[in-house]
Amino acid sequence: MKLYIHKIAIILGLAILAVSCTDLDEETFGSLSPENFYNTEEEALASVAGIYQQLSYVQSIGDPWRIAEFGTDEFIVPGRASGGWFDQSNIDIMRHQVDPANATTGRAWKNIFQEIGTANAVIESLEQSPNSENLTAIIAEAKALRAYGYFYAMDFWGNVPLVTVARIDPNDLPQTTSRSEIFSFIESELLVAAEDMPSVNEVNRSDYYPRFTKESVYSLLAMMYLNAEVYTGTPQWQKAIEMCDKVINSGGYHLSGEVIDNFASNSQTNSPELISAFTNDPISNAGNNQFILYAQNALDQLKYNLPFVPANGYSTYQEALDRYGDNDARKELLEYGPQTYLNGEPLLMDNGEQLVLIPVQDLVSAEDNEGYKVLKYTPVGASFSGSNADNDYVLTRYSDILLTKAEALFRLNNNATEALNLVNEVRNRSNATSLNVLSLDIIEEERAREFIWEGHRRRDMIRFESYFNDTWAFKTTQTEEYRGIYPIPQEQITANPNLTQNPGY
Structure with a gap:
């Protein structure tokens, strides 16, 4: 049975850390306890589904996804001349001028630590169950989900509190843990969890979707190792390759026919490329x-x-559009220039003139035709409930494994030929011209083309240092290196004076 993670409630008899690592308000779900619950795997899964629900918000249009995209050269949300969409906190992120009082990063912190708190409560409850010895795989799954939450916390804020209990002693509030220690914790948790989780080859794929498998864990580890030098100061390219090989050698994944297949509602469940995703079914309130x-x-x-009438908010830059060659099928996912109906007829505005999308000219007061669009989740074939579509959120794709391995191989300089072949495999799927040579700049550009608006760009730009050194529309100066991590929200430090603000802020 397909797991609708948003539909199944968390049924727990203990408090969860619901808002942040320093918010001690309790939130109780039901009256059952570990002693009288979790008699079956289905009962345990009902609780784990709640962690998936929280994590899915990180990859949806929520603030964690926004702060992964704001500040990059592929995502812009201008204020409109009509008065809509203006948000100074967002503009500050786009201009690399974030401070500890930024409301958007503050909400993102709460979202992520809510997921971690939910996971802590579920894990603790599962481990206290008399049936815990039969729940080993599900406990591992819950720990992998918690590790994902800590991965985002580490990526965004670097040094964060490490909390693994459901309740915090108000007389012993957590202190800041270094980024490298958080990295080691996540790595250890994931390696242990992978031992107890099933491979994609050991489950009925359509029934098990979208739950995490071993390959989901290996994919996150590969992503971490690719960025290890940023997180810890020590590169770990070989480990990134090893994790990619675990996914590749499983034989469970290959590229879909077209990139859009991974984002189209009517083809996602059966996509051979999706390693991790989150289901959506608004018609069933799921x-x-x-x-x-x-x-x-x-x-x-x-x-x-x-x-419904779309809200005309999220847009992309000219710089992002210019990356694509005219024969690259991925360019078709961007809307720019003169607009037409699907049958090719001009799409007319109220004044009878054809709508022409142009780059954003004014970050604070843009006109309605300013801003190119990215059709990441296509409405073609989707089902709607009001303005809500049923396209599943994509977390990890097989193409990321191929490009991650290619980059790690190239940086190690031990197999440039294989790296080139891997990059061309991804390019050829989209009818992009094959490359004859590679460079780090080419690899970064290819990742930007393939993963636009999938939450990778900020992390990639920091690793390639273009986040600091490059300029683009509305980001016209170099960025200080300390801004590679966001400041810990001031409200968190006020609530917990044991936390230490990140350097530079």
Whole structure:
């Protein structure tokens, strides 16, 4: 049975850390306890589904996803001349001017530590169950989900509190743990969890989807090792290769026919490329996808016959569009220039003129036609409940494994030929011209083309140092290196004076 992670409630008899690592308000779910619950795997899974629900918000249009994209050269949300969408906190992130009082990063912190707190409560409850010896795989799954939450916390803020209990003693509030220690904790948790979790080859894929497998864990480890030099000061390219090989050698994944297959509602469940994803079914009140609502131009209601008017918020830069060659199928996922209906007829505005999308000219007061659009989650074939689509959120794809291995191989300089072949495998799927040579710049650009708006770009730009050294529209100066991590929100330090603010802030 397909797991609708948003539909199954957490049924626990203990408090969870619901808002942040320093918010001690208790939130109780039901009256059952570990002693009288978890008699079956299904009962345990009902609780673990709640962790998936929290983690899915990190990859949805919520603030954690936004701060992974704001500040990059592929994501912009300008204020509109009509007065809509203006948010100084977002503009400050786009301009690399974040301070500890930033509301957007503050909400993202709460979202991520809510997921971690939920996981702590579920893990503790599962481990206290009299049936815990039969729940080894599910406990491992819950710990892998918690590790994912800590991965985002480490990536965004570097030095964060490490909490693994469901309740915090108000007389012993946690202190800041170094980024390298958080890295080691996540690595250890994931390696142990992978031992007890099933491989994609050991489950009925369509029934098990979208739960994590060994390969989901290996993919996160590969991503961590690729960024290990940023996180710990020590590169770990060989480990990244080893984790990629575990996924590749499983034989459980290959590239789908087209990139869009991984984001189209009617093909996601059967995509051979999706390693990790989160289900959405708004018609059944089981999650929803609002990318189409927030990203598309209002006139796309007519173009795609939508049951709502898109809000014309999320946009991308000219710099992102310019990366794609004209024969690259991935370019078709961007909307720019003169707009037409699907049948090719001009898409007309109220004044009778054709809608022409242009780059954002004014970050604070943009006109309605300013901002190119990224059709990451296509409305074609999707089902809607109001403005909510049923496209599943994509977390990890096989193409990321191929490009991760390619980059690690190239940086080690021990197999440039294999690295080139891996990059071309991804490019050829989208009809992009094969490359004859590689460079780090080429690899970074290829990742930007393949993973636009998938939450990778900020992390990639920091690793390649373009986050600091490059300039683009509205980011016109170099960025100080300390801004590679966000400041710990001031409200968290106020609530817990044991936390230490990150350097530079």
